Amino acid sequence: MRPPLFDKNTYMDQARALLAKFNSRFHSAAKVYRAPGRVNLIGEHTDYNDGFVLPAAIGFSCWVALAPRDDRQLVLYSENFDDSVEVNLDDRHLHATGKWSDYPIGVAATLEQAGYRLPGANLYIAGDVPLGAGLSSSAAVEVSTAFALMDAARHPIDLKKLALLCQRAENEFVGARCGIMDQFISCHGRAGNALLLDCRSLDFQLLRLPPQIRLVICNTMVQHKHESSGYNARRAQCEEGVRKLSKVYPQMRALRDISLSDLESHRSLLSEVVYRRCRHIVTENARTLAFASALRSGDTAALPQLMTDAHRSIRDDFEVSCQELDIMVQLAEQQPGVLGARMTGGGFGGCTINLVEASASDAFCERVAQGYAAATGHYPNIYVCEASQGVGMADAS
Numbered sequence: 001m002r003p004p005l006f007d008k009n010t011y012m013d014q015a016r017a018l019l020a021k022f023n024s025r026f027h028s029a030a031k032v033y034r035a036p037g038r039v040n041l042i043g044e045h046t047d048y049n050d051g052f053v054l055p056a057a058i059g060f061s062c063w064v065a066l067a068p069r070d071d072r073q074l075v076l077y078s079e080n081f082d083d084s085v086e087v088n089l090d091d092r093h094l095h096a097t098g099k100w101s102d103y104p105i106g107v108a109a110t111l112e113q114a115g116y117r118l119p120g121a122n123l124y125i126a127g128d129v130p131l132g133a134g135l136s137s138s139a140a141v142e143v144s145t146a147f148a149l150m151d152a153a154r155h156p157i158d159l160k161k162l163a164l165l166c167q168r169a170e171n172e173f174v175g176a177r178c179g180i181m182d183q184f185i186s187c188h189g190r191a192g193n194a195l196l197l198d199c200r201s202l203d204f205q206l207l208r209l210p211p212q213i214r215l216v217i218c219n220t221m222v223q224h225k226h227e228s229s230g231y232n233a234r235r236a237q238c239e240e241g242v243r244k245l246s247k248v249y250p251q252m253r254a255l256r257d258i259s260l261s262d263l264e265s266h267r268s269l270l271s272e273v274v275y276r277r278c279r280h281i282v283t284e285n286a287r288t289l290a291f292a293s294a295l296r297s298g299d300t301a302a303l304p305q306l307m308t309d310a311h312r313s314i315r316d317d318f319e320v321s322c323q324e325l326d327i328m329v330q331l332a333e334q335q336p337g338v339l340g341a342r343m344t345g346g347g348f349g350g351c352t353i354n355l356v357e358a359s360a361s362d363a364f365c366e367r368v369a370q371g372y373a374a375a376t377g378h379y380p381n382i383y384v385c386e387a388s389q390g391v392g393m394a395d396a397s
């Protein structure tokens with residue numbers, strides 16, 4: 001299968017600029033690939049519970065220029081970190097070092113372990129996904145690198161498999177227990193669309209976003225330290241819920257498999273905290289499906305309440321929001337032309353997602369920025385985005 005090509009006009013300049021930089025570093029021609037970051041509209045922490053998520057790819061991306069080599073060396077240069085790293089693909093002891101290069105090297109090692117032999121290559125990596133903001137800069141690096149390496153090796157690319165391998169690289173090589181959402185949307189995003197993903201079957205449906213709506217992402221500029229331990233603790237609590245509830249529901253494999261009334265009837269099996277974690281997942285799955293059907297039928301009036309309920313649930317039941325995120329959401333909800341506001345991604349800082357009428361988006365950005373700065377002392381970054389295309393090769397000709 002030929003890799004999908006981007007819309008020539010949209011990305012040609014960026015692709016050409018990257019080629020020029022590649023050439024001055026590695027003195028050869030190269031091909032250019034791009035994979036996007038993402039924003040999740042609704043369905044938070046449901047992916048690792050076999051549930052439903054509804055993300056969209058965004059215009060912020062990771063770009064990789066790659067030229068194969070005749071040996072098995074991978075020479076990686078990161079523009080963002082102004083650092084280069086070199087490894088050999090025959091090295092059986094490749095391991096994480098806590099640096100940016102863990103992501104591309106982890107992906108290469110995982111592809112090789114899965115039986116995809118790769119050539120050595122020179123790679124120039126440059127990304128504009130804000131780092132540490134919960135917009136999946138890591139998935140963008142993984143997916144763009146994996147796609148570039150597979151294309152260089154002329155292996156046929158199955159995007160579902162590619163997403164799963166990138167997730168495996170992050171879980172096993174990097175050591176972060178993320179779900180499948182970020183890598184999947186970076187592979188399958190479509191301009192103008194959100195994507196409803198069933199994280200159990202990996203069946204998905206593209207849902208057109210109303211053209212007058214902008215995805216406005218407000219970055220709180222804070223990321224609390226316990227982010228990854230908090231994430232792992234939430235996963236463990238969900239797993240505990242499944243273990244206890246499966247005594248009465250032996251068929252149950254994940255929180256996806258029970259209804260709210262099943263959960264309520266057996267609440268006494270769970271500690272108060274685990275019960276609330278489970279309640280978030282069960283109600284969030286229902287909200288995500290309701291949100292998808294509202295998008296399908298053009299019923300935008302249903303969206304604000306679903307997003308408000310989702311934020312409340314992640315704040316009170318799942319407890320991964322924080323003061324800065326709550327302030328940002330509250331400010332957003334007071335603005336005209338807003339069709340919903342909530343925190344997005346793993347939580348403990350990062351960004352909120354706001355659906356805003358295009359005509360109201362300038363005023364929205366200004367007023368939320370001012371209000372947030374006044375309340376917290378941090379000046380937020382606010383990005384007005386549209387849903388973008390997933391991974392592909394960029395035509396710079």
Ligand code: GLA
Pocket residue numbers: 040043044045046047048178179180181182345346347
């Ligand atoms: C992070 C993870 C995803 C998902 C979200 C929460 O972004 O990488 O897999 O679990 O948190 O929805």
